[in-house]
Amino acid sequence: MNHPINRQTTLYPHVPADSLAAKRPDVDNSGVAITGKRYYRKDIFEQEWDRIWTRTWHLAGPLCDLKQPGDFFTYDFMHESFLITMQADRSVKAFYNVCPHRGNRLVYTEHGSMEAFTCLYHAWVFANDGRRLAIKDPESFESVDTSHAACLSALRCEVHAGLVWINMDDRAPPVKEALGLPEGLLEMYRLDEMVTVSRQVQEVTGNWKLALENVIEGYHFDVVHEPFRMPEFVNPLAIQYDLHRNGASSWFAPFGQPTFKGEQTALNESLKGFLRNAGVDPETFKGTAQDVRPTVQKLKRDHAVRAGFDVSGFIDEQFTDAWGVSAFPNTLLAMNFEVVLLQRLQPHPKDPERYFMTPIVLYRPGSVSGTGLPPYLSVPGMDLDPKSIPATRRYRIEDGFKLGPLIEQDVDIIEKTMLGVKSRGFKGPIWGEQEQRLRHFHAEYDRYMNGDK
Ligand code: FES
Ligand SMILES: [Fe+2]
Numbered sequence: 001m002n003h004p005i006n007r008q009t010t011l012y013p014h015v016p017a018d019s020l021a022a023k024r025p026d027v028d029n030s031g032v033a034i035t036g037k038r039y040y041r042k043d044i045f046e047q048e049w050d051r052i053w054t055r056t057w058h059l060a061g062p063l064c065d066l067k068q069p070g071d072f073f074t075y076d077f078m079h080e081s082f083l084i085t086m087q088a089d090r091s092v093k094a095f096y097n098v099c100p101h102r103g104n105r106l107v108y109t110e111h112g113s114m115e116a117f118t119c120l121y122h123a124w125v126f127a128n129d130g131r132r133l134a135i136k137d138p139e140s141f142e143s144v145d146t147s148h149a150a151c152l153s154a155l156r157c158e159v160h161a162g163l164v165w166i167n168m169d170d171r172a173p174p175v176k177e178a179l180g181l182p183e184g185l186l187e188m189y190r191l192d193e194m195v196t197v198s199r200q201v202q203e204v205t206g207n208w209k210l211a212l213e214n215v216i217e218g219y220h221f222d223v224v225h226e227p228f229r230m231p232e233f234v235n236p237l238a239i240q241y242d243l244h245r246n247g248a249s250s251w252f253a254p255f256g257q258p259t260f261k262g263e264q265t266a267l268n269e270s271l272k273g274f275l276r277n278a279g280v281d282p283e284t285f286k287g288t289a290q291d292v293r294p295t296v297q298k299l300k301r302d303h304a305v306r307a308g309f310d311v312s313g314f315i316d317e318q319f320t321d322a323w324g325v326s327a328f329p330n331t332l333l334a335m336n337f338e339v340v341l342l343q344r345l346q347p348h349p350k351d352p353e354r355y356f357m358t359p360i361v362l363y364r365p366g367s368v369s370g371t372g373l374p375p376y377l378s379v380p381g382m383d384l385d386p387k388s389i390p391a392t393r394r395y396r397i398e399d400g401f402k403l404g405p406l407i408e409q410d411v412d413i414i415e416k417t418m419l420g421v422k423s424r425g426f427k428g429p430i431w432g433e434q435e436q437r438l439r440h441f442h443a444e445y446d447r448y449m450n451g452d453k
Contacts, residue, residue, distance in 0.1 A: 011240035011252045012317060020185050021252065021315055027243040029439045032446065035428040036421035039207040044449075045352035052329050052448045053078070055169040057178050059331045059344050060084050062362055063162050063192045065111060065389050066092060070128060073111035073389075075166070078349040083107050083117075084157065084164055085128040094157035094166045095130050100149035111389050126152050162191030163342075179327040180246030186325065188313050189335050194362035198382045199392040201358050202403050206414040208330065208345045208355035210421070212441065214410050215343070216249065216326050219434040222259055224409050231259040232270035234376075241436055247328030247444025249437040255376060256293035256320045264289055279370035296320050303369035304337060311337065322377055326437065328444045338367040339377045353418055357403065380404050 010023040038044050060075040066086040074097055075082045081097035083106065099106045099119040106117055106126070116133055118125045125134040130152040135141055156167040158175045163186075165175040172178060204211065214220065218236040225231075233256055240252040256274050258264060265288045267275075272282035278296040287295060300319035304311045318337050325333045332343040340362040348354035363373065363384055373382070380402070383390065393402070401408045420426055431439045447453040 009238060009240050011238060011254060011321075012315060015315060019315075020182055020188065021317070023240060024182075024242040024244070027440060029243075029436070029443045032439050032443045033428060034442050034446075036423070036426045038445075038449075039210060039418065039421045040352050042352060045347065047449060048347070049078070051451075052445070053168075053347075055167075055172060055448065055453075056329050057158075057165045057167045057172065057175045057327075057331075059327075059342065060094065060157075060164045060166045062194070062196060062342065062360060063092070063159055063164055064194055064362070065196055066164070068113070070113045070115055071111070072107070072114060072128060074107055074109070077346055081105055081107075082155070082166055083152070084166070087129055092157055092159055092164055093129060094155050094164075095152040096155060098153065099124060099126075100132075100151075100153065106152070110392055130154055161186035161189075162194075178246060179331075180244050180248040181250075181325060181327060182244060185250065185323075186333065189337075189340055191340060191362060194340060194364050195386060196360055196389050197363045197384055197386055198359070198361040198379055199390055200379060200403060201356055201392055201394045202401065203348070203354060203356055203395065203397045204401070204411050204414070205354060205397060206411075206418040207352055207421075208347045209441075209445075210414045210417055211345050211355055211357070211410075212326070212330060212332070213435075213438045214414055215332055215345075216251070216324065216437040216441070217435045218251065218253060219432065220410075220413070222261070224413050225406065228406050228409060229268075229270045231262055232268040233258060233274055235259040236434065239434070241434070243436065243440045247441055247447075248326060249440050250323065250325045251437070252317070253322045253324065254293065254317065254320070255322060255374065256296055258289055267292070274374075277370050277372060277374060293317075293320050300337065300369050304367055307366050309337075309364075309367065320374075326441070328441065329448075334377055336374070336377060337364065339363050339373045341377055341379075354397070357407070359403065375404075376406065379407075 012021045015021045058077060061073050065073050069086050069088045072083060072085040075084060083095045083097040085093050087093060097106050101122060101124050104119055104121040106119055116125050116127050123136045127133050132150050158165050160175045218239045221234060221236040222231040234253060235257055237260055238254050243249045267282055267289055271289055271292045274292060275282045275285055278299055297316040297319045301311060301316055314337055323335045330345045334341040342360040344358045346356040346358060359379055361379060361382055395402045401411055
């Protein structure tokens with residue numbers, strides 16, 4: 001049997017050419033080549049702050065975490081912290097989380113509801129729209145110009161696709177334009193109708209770009225995730241990769257189908273688990289391995305329709321497959337109808353060889369039809385019926401890895417790769433067709449770092 005290589009793979013040949021699921025035209029990034037230096041050199045790490053992080057859009061959090069006026073959450077990135085607040089008219093504002101009096105960090109809670117924030121140092125008070133409301137002992141400031149501290153310091157903030165985005169650069173293009181994603185690709189998931197069921201922060205060894213690269217290619221699936229029996233339920237060679245504007249890219253990864261290298265008829269243990277997860281007893285299942293994926297798709301779609309969801313914009317495959325999207329520089333989403341995994345890979349504030357994984361899991365209430373969310377789109381410890389926004393669980397490197405065995409396999413190999421990319425003998429990565437999203441990312445990275453953007 002002659003299987004296509006990924007660059008040409010069209011996973012859903014039945015969809016019309018203007019569908020969001022259709023294969024996009026190729027982008028030629030063939031001139032891009034890099035060395036290992038950008039993964040470990042301190043000067044490059046520091047340049048990233050000036051040339052990338054202060055100029056691009058950050059996913060601060062999901063809009064569903066701000067339910068009513070007065071609600072707020074904080075978003076920490078490297079040495080900065082930001083305060084995101086919902087206004088009386090339900091618009092959203094963002095501020096640097098710092099008191100303009102003497103520089104104390106203003107808010108230490110990660111989310112809550114407050115009309116005003118009082119600084120812990122000298123009790124100046126600020127409204128949630130940033131205005132200074134009170135100075136303690138105002139008479140002692142009568143002869144002092146405080147006009148430059150009349151407000152919290154604001155930064156760009158836009159809501160797009162049910163997500164709150166912030167940008168430190170006043171001249172940056174609007175978020176929708178800057179992300180470069182096809183119109184509707186995020187919007188169709190109606191993320192504002194979902195709820196946050198898990199928030200975690202895990203410190204890990206390695207450069208943030210090595211971690212990003214790992215998430216956007218499936219070439220390692222049947223090697224690194226062999227112990228997770230991944231070849232039994234996903235076929236890396238069937239993944240459709242697409243490249244978009246401004247360094248963004250996506251993949252559509254078919255789950256519930258064994259690799260072409262494996263058994264295509266009998267049900268393996270992973271496919272049995274896949275059926276069980278969807279509420280089907282594998283012992284009474286009459287079909288072959290090839291029938292598993294469409295069976296689960298139909299079952300989940302029927303459940304969603306019965307539960308009253310509008311699924312008209314979704315193709316059947318979106319009920320099993322993971323649609324992974326990356327927006328430059330560090331925003332990653334993995335989506336199916338029931339669940340969306342938001343991920344921001346964050347560098348350590350000082351160390352190029354450490355980063356943080358910050359997964360937030362969003363769940364569409366009432367959508368799950370079987371025994372739980374698919375394991376490849378979830379993390380341990382989720383409560384699918386949360387009474388409030390879950391508190392972030394934080395793990396340092398010394399606490400061990402807590403985000404589950406699948407991601408731990410990735411983290412282990414990234415740690416080992418971090419050792420290798422520093423070698424004088426490493427001449428830079430070689431990217432194949434299944435790694436085209438990596439080349440596309442680094443082309444955009446170079447544009448920012450070289451001053452072309
Ligand atoms: S630093 Fe905030 S009131 Fe003084
Ligand atoms: Fe992986």
